Amino acid sequence: MASRFYDPDGTKYGTPTYPRNLAPRGLATKKQLRRLGLRPGGQEPVAQLAWRSRSRCGGARDGYRLAWLYHVHLARPVRPMTPAREQALARALLARHTCRDCGEIHPYCLPTSLGGVCPPGTGCAAAPAVAA
Numbered sequence: 001m002a003s004r005f006y007d008p009d010g011t012k013y014g015t016p017t018y019p020r021n022l023a024p025r026g027l028a029t030k031k032q033l034r035r036l037g038l039r040p041g042g043q044e045p046v047a048q049l050a051w052r053s054r055s056r057c058g059g060a061r062d063g064y065r066l067a068w069l070y071h072v073h074l075a076r077p078v079r080p081m082t083p084a085r086e087q088a089l090a091r092a093l094l095a096r097h098t099c100r101d102c103g104e105i106h107p108y109c110l111p112t113s114l115g116g117v118c119p120p121g122t123g124c125a126a127a128p129a130v131a132a
């Protein structure tokens, strides 16, 4: 039992901590997930990996470095930008630029506080209300 980084209960570090070679199966760092084509997908890290490092760059502190560990079975596939997604994104953006009342397309997103219609003084809100 050698490593000062072996702390599966988190009593020492506050978070379950494992040295690099003793991480439990089923847990992976972000980098390892990425290599599998996965991303954490919103889950909180469940543990951390710690290893000795002389390097002081890249988040190194006091001669050791940490990496969060995530459940592999909770990870989600990385979503590539597909033409369909791009179109959906463009449609969503366009919708935010389009007045819900008159359909005028503005060069900016319409504030949701106005309910997605033309701001006062523009488009269908430009003409002052005609008193009957």
Ligand SMILES: [Zn+2]
Residues within 6 Å of the ligand: 099, 100, 101, 102, 103, 104, 117, 118, 123, 124, 125
């Ligand atoms: Zn309008």
